[in-house]
Amino acid sequence: MRIKIFFIGLLLHLCVSAVAQKASQFKGSLIYTLGPDTSSVGNFELNGNKFMLTVVSMSPYVNVSKLKGAFFPDGQLMYVEGNNYNPARGKDSLLYAYKLNYDKDTTIIETRSKNRISTHKYPVKIMVANNLGGDALVFMPALLANFAPKRVGDSVISSHIVFNSARKFIIKKTGDRKLLLGSSVMGMFTIFLDKNGRMQSVDGIGTSFNIKGTAGKYLNIDSVIASNVKQQQLHPRLAIINKLDSVKTTINAAAVKIIYSRPSVRDRVIFGEVVPWNRIWRTGADAATKISLSKPLYFNGKELPAGAYSIFTIPTQNGWTLIFNKQANIWGTEHNADYDFLKVPMLIQALNEPVELLTFTIDAADNNGGVISVSWDKLKASVSFTTVP
Template identity: 85%
Template sequence: MLNSLKQFMRIKIFFLGLLLHFGNSASAQKLHGFKGSLIYTLGPDTSAIGNYELNGNEFMLTVVSMSPNVNVSKLKGIFFPDGQLMHVEGINYNPTGGKDSLVYTYNLNYARDTTSIETRSGTRSSRRKYPVKIMVANNLGGDAIVFMPALLANFAPKRVGDSVMSSHIVFNSARKFMIKKTGSQKLLLGSSVMGMFTIFLDKDDKVQSVDGMGTSFNIKGKAGAYLNIDSVIAVNVKQLHLHPRLAIINKLDSVKTTINAANVKIIYSRPSVRGRVIFGEVVPWNRIWRTGADAATKIYLSKPLYFNGSELPAGTYSIFTMPSPTGFTLIFNKQANIWGTEHNADYDLLKIPMQTQSLDEPVELLTFAIAPADNNGGVISFSWDKVKASVGFTTAP
């Protein structure tokens, strides 16, 4: 009789625990159900509009890109409980392209400790495998990557100071990806390549706005209600016909000179002002700046140069700048062939204060110059918007 009673109590406890488990799971699933939209701006222009939706661990994204042509990405997928990607499938198309509007399809699957990503465009296909779980990938369609924060915020840690780590697939490799809780209603999210986005949350821990200034995208996002995305597409296609847009291109350029048999060449991409506030916003104060766009700006030296008596040996270096309201510092880094947001201070070789001056007329495109100067030397400078920064060098100690 006693044994039967004990067995009954064990069964009762088991079922009570099971009910509690299902109750908690149902509650968690309910918390995971939401939808909304994000509108991203690049300076004065709207660059992308999209809807996002999360039901349990299943999600959907529809993203309309507008720079310069209207392009649409639609994807759906499944997260693991920790926010990493289990499965994604989608398409990318141009709504003005008629029967040939499909640009490519994509498919992601995680199995056997490997993430596989396959893309197809016409008769061409590509399939790559990565031995990691991931949270974001560049090749999942258009601007979809910058809409993932609205979904991934749901998987952020709860305690301020805590972070979760995953991977970002970019340049056919896996880079570290992080979501960090930096305040009661604020997250830091990103990787070394995409840069770190600041995510502001509302009282329900849903995304309210996104600050991507200083990242590879230099955009700002505002969350809102779920949109009629077909109407968004139709309106923008009509606008495109009436007012064609110019492509936003960071023009690749170079400048070179020879001073006392020392060849000096700088290769860089030239972002434009485009009506934006540059220093203090597009280029945040007191943060490392790539001093260009896209890949890191590079300098080639055939012979050593000397800055305030400090030697920069012959070779190839990346150039970065630390801008502040009180002055700029030029940084030469030994990692030359990197993306512009991948600065690693461990490889900084030389830091030189720069002279700055205000310009009467704004310079639309970032412009580098190398000019000869007295005392067997020269001056390296760059001008953008209404700021010119320069630093002198010599070819001998």
């Protein structure tokens, strides 16, 4: 009888192990779009705790990142190695190679190019890092979804290496088939899962990337690379650049300057999609838009003291709210409401002609005052100020 029980137990153990192993063996593809354009395509594969990624970026030229590695049981990175290259350049196409190892409570990342080797050490375990190859960062969610918590409301906390420092990285289960995943710099991606817990689609609107993704079957990635290299040669793409710009003026001895990055419309639906309604927006691209004042300004009688502030807005269909935040030098997704200093309403108006590049203006007005405006696509939002109480 005991022998029979033993073999039944062994059989159950093997069945459970087989199910667990099957649950962590899968592969597929992910296609990201930026507005009407495909921005990157990649294959992902997980076999136990080992993984592989091949990511093909499309703009402005075809760039490929290949990496392989292994996770700890909780989804944090044990080791990674890979490289990044330009397939159109032949034998000289390698741009850089990289390695990650976790050893003695330290994550070590080494990056090698033709002329340089750099090594950085971080006293944490991590799940993602910006310096592990091109767009590979935004393909990691397809693998990390496998390590999400099981209960709705629970979270997994790790780190994201960016700007040569560790930021908190989180995977939170917000619904039976829904996750939030990201960091303050990366932004929070919404992950939609299928019935098996695999990524089905991803919404990255409002993140640093403003992309959407759809998962599918494993692709012949060599064919994807070859066809895109050919397409690049026939029809070269323009780089997607958020132009850094500034505007400044002096009104009644008060110098006012705004520094910002200018995203373009690029045939996208901006307000309500790229810029969701009723949500904090960096009001620009990349680093947070920054305003500097040599003297105080007054908005509806409320003082904004001299100094530097980051600018955020909350666009709604009926009007906007302009926010001045005391953290002046931050990335655009790192808004922290604890540092909000002043909030003022903005008036909106429809434009007859669309504005392709987001544009700030500062115009003088009567009574020692002025108007700050931001225009993009077919909307303009404005707020008046004075230089005296």
